[in-house]
Each structure stands twice: as C-alpha cells, then as structure tokens.
Amino acid sequence: MRHPGLAATAALEWFVQGQARWRCRVAEREGSGREDLSLRDLVRPSASVSPDAPAREALRLLLEHRVPGLPVVDGEGRPVGFVSDGNLLASALPRYLTMMEDLSFVRETGDEWVHYLAEAADRPVREVMSEKVATVDADTSELEAAREMVVEGVSSVVVTENGRMIGVVSRLDLYAAIIGLKRE
C-alpha cells in the first residue's frame, strides 16, 4: 500500500460514520411510534349522508358531529362520494367569482350573492359531493391509509369491508394514535 496513512484515515472515518448511523437508528427506534396498530383498531363508526339528501342536511350533520367531511353512502351502505365543508362552499359560490383573483372592489353589493349560497343549500348532495372518495379495505395497512389521505388531500378515509362502509379513519386519529396521543 502506497499511503498507509490515507488508508488508516479512511478506515477510521468509515468506522466513525458507521457508529453514527447505528446510533441514529437506535434513537429512532426509541422515540418511535406504536408499531402494533392496525386500521381495524383505529376505525370509528361515522355518520353518513345519502346522495339524495339536500346539501342543507349535510351541513347540519357536519355541524352536529363537528367533522370537516362525511362519507356519502347509497342505500346499501356503499360509499359513493365524500362531502366536505370545502365542497359545499365551493359549489355554492358562482364559478365566475372564483375566476377572479380579487373581489375587494365589490362594495356594498356583496349581499347580491348571498342568495346564491342560500339557494345552493337545497341542491342534492350528489351534485356537490366529490366523487373521489378515498376508500380502503379494513385489512389495508395504516401506511397505505396515510398515503391515501395525503395524496388525495382528504381529511379521512372510508374503511370498507366487503364493499360496505364500516367506519372512517381520520388523519388526526391515525397520526395521534401512532405517536401515542389519546383522545380526551
């Protein structure tokens, strides 16, 4: 070997870095969350709304249960959509108002548009819901459920068994349970 000093330094560096990596892994495991959870543990029964109900009903249920969104299920308990407070407000506002970047020029006549929102409350839920509903089977891993919620941007996944809804798992419940926080 031409430069034994270099080789020795390299070996020492390799050893030290290996130690550091090992220590990190240990630290991760010690602060790690619960690994023994399954989706079935986290599922909670949920209210739902029929696609034919008026939007008003969906709003009422969201308010009553204090959730940001609810699954829309058909007569057989199969999820057909998801309705959130976001969907409801977006469908009530006339589209052209959302095309503008700014409405601050509107003065005094803002009330002109209030009746649109009032009228929109009578529309059936099927017209305002999102048809994209993140649905997972009860045997899916929590990792997949988490990924679904993040990628689809929804507040909860609908958990099904044999195609029928058995409940929902919300982002909040999932993450909190994994790191060991309890719901009061």
Place this chain on the structure above:
Amino acid sequence: MALFAVAVFAVVLALFALELVHRTPAVLGGAALLIIAGAIAEEEAVEAVNWETLGLLVGMMILVGILKHTGLFTYLAIRSAQLARGSPGRVLVYLGLITALLSAFLDNVTTVLLLFPVTLVIARILDQDPLPFLLVEVLCSNIGGTATLIGDPPNIIIGTATGLSFNAFIANLVPPVAATLLLTLAILWAVYGRRMAAAEEQRKGVMAQDARAAIRDGRLLVRAGLVTAATVGAFFLQDLTGLSPAVVALAGAAVAMIVCGTRVERCLEEVEWPTILFFVGLFVMVGALEATGVVGAIADALASASDSRAATAALIIWGSGAASAVIDNIPFTATMVPVIEELGAAKGYSPAELEPLWWSLSLGACLGGNATLIGASANLVVAGMSEREGIAFTFWRFTKVGLPLTALALAVSTAYVLLFQL
C-alpha cells in the same frame, strides 16, 4: 404527392375541428407524416417555420401573462362601467369599446377571458342578463384585433411573412376597423342596449364599486405597464429602428421578466406552449402544400377567377370571410400567404400593388371570425365558460347576431379596399 399533402391537411383540420384530437398533436403528427412521406424535405420543413411569428407570440404572451395578474383588466372594466354612469345600454357600448381597444394590442382570447368574470359581476349588479354583454365583448374583440399587426394571429402571420410594418397595419386597417366597430356597436345598442333599464339603486351599486381596489399590485402594474407601453411604442417606431416586431416583443419580455420580479418559471408558464407548437406544425404542413405545388394551384385558380386586382381583392375578402367563419383562421391565413405571394409573382405585381390584397386577406380572415360561433377561438372560449355558468351562449344565439354583422363588416371592408386602396 400533392393530393396526399392535401388529404393530410384536410384530415388534420377535420380532426381538431371536430375536437377528436387536440390541435397541437394533430398538426405535429401531420407535419411528421408529411416529412416522413417525403412531401417536404426536412431542411425545407425547418425553413418553413416562421420564427418571427413564434418570437412575437412568445414575447407578447409573456408580457400579457405578467399584466393580467395586476388586476388591470378588472379595473378597466369597472371604470368603463362607471364612466357609463351605470346605465346598462351605455355600459354595453363602453365595454365593447374597451374590449376592442385591448384586443388591438393583446391577444383576443386572453382579453375576453380576463373580462369575463368582471362582466358577469357588473351584469349581476345591474340585474341584467349577461348574454348581450358577453356577445358584444366577443364581437368587439375580433373586430378590434384586426386593427394592428399584433392584434390577431392572422395579422401576425401576414406581417411577419411580408415584412409590412406595424405602422402600415395601423394606417391601412384602422379606418375600416373603426368604421366597422362603430357601426357594429350602434346596431348592438339598438338591438340590446336601448331596451335595458336599471333602477337607481343598481346604478348606484356600480358607481359604488372601488375600481382602485381591483389593482392588486400597484408596483407590478407600474413596472409591467411601462415595459408593455415601451414595447408597443417600439412597435410604432419600427420604420425608424428597422427592428422586427419579434425582436421588440422578446426584448420587452426579457426586460419585463427582469424588472417585474415575477418568478421566471411563472412567467414562462403563462406562455401558451401548445399554441406555439401548433404554429410550428402548421407552418411545416403549409410548407408541404407549397413544396408539392398545391399552393401554386390555388394561386392559379385565384388568378384566373378574377382578372383585375379589384375583383381579386373582393374575392379574397369574401372568400376569406366565409372560410374563416367555419374553419380556424390561422391555418387558413397561413395557407393563403404563399398563395397570394405566388399570385403576385405570377401576375407580376409590385409589392405596392400587392398590398391591397394583403389588407383584403387580413380583413376577411379576422372579421370572418365573427360570423359563427366556431369562427374564432374567442367565441368558443366564452361559450365554454358561459355554459359552465348556466348562460346559454349557444351557436344559434351567436350566429343570428354575428352573421349579419359580419356580412356588414365585409361589405364595409370591400368598399374601403375598392375605394381607397385600388
């Protein structure tokens, strides 16, 4: 091979007219096919692409892309409505005027797109059916766009192919366009505006709007506005500087991107790249039509159909108008440019003698877009957006107004060319 080229051209046109394929991949596919089949050589194909056209388009798209986020268009629309004292009939006319003016310098589709939501807001406040307002704006945008080299793609194609200057376009096209605009607005006011009435409270509602608040970013507006104004000013000086519009536009865009502080990626996202690539494919396809002699054949037919320049001009105006009413005026104009060039060569016309034919093409191709709903992109874009708002901007409702007004516009153009140009 000539037949093959025509067939490919026709099929591609049909495919995107029927919305079976997006126009960009349609023309790029057609262009590739023609090169592969040997209808046009690769080097010829590259030569056929007019980079001037693309440069001008890109430059202007960047400038408009920056301007549109300033809230300027909303501001102008509200001020127009307020200048009209909230009287609906007058608002109708004033909105038409501002649309025409903006469309003369900025792309028509962007103009109507940006005015669309604020027009609905104004119509709502006045408690009027928004349809007449939208109709007027669309019709005026196509008319206004005819007035300048940069106002409408057919003019951009003609100007960059022939070297006719920005000022030449203004001097020759503003008179017939202004006359057409005034006549059109007068008729539209008589048909729609005269019967509109709004209560005192609604008119006050319009006057109470705070137009200044629509300007979201005053500093950006000043900077972008100044750069755009300087760019347009430079267009006017084309005869002095000898700079082509593409160079001016790109220079303006570059300065704007540096000075305005908008993220460059965002500025470039505003460029309609599908449209740019559409032009590339289109130029190649038209180049193939030229290379295979199809263009020459059309030019011969045109030459023999009319024995005087006056007859040729009239034929071009009405023929272009009719064609533009049903097919996209961009491919039409792109094809007609070499046709008229070959016609001029065949008949031995000097550039000065050929000029009236260019103005005829411009007037016919641009104004023809108002004849039917499918005549111009601006019409279709507004129709699409209206449909989503539940406003019935239908083919028939547009055409029954557009067709007679276009016939009138073409008649005015014919009279103008025959009396003043020849």
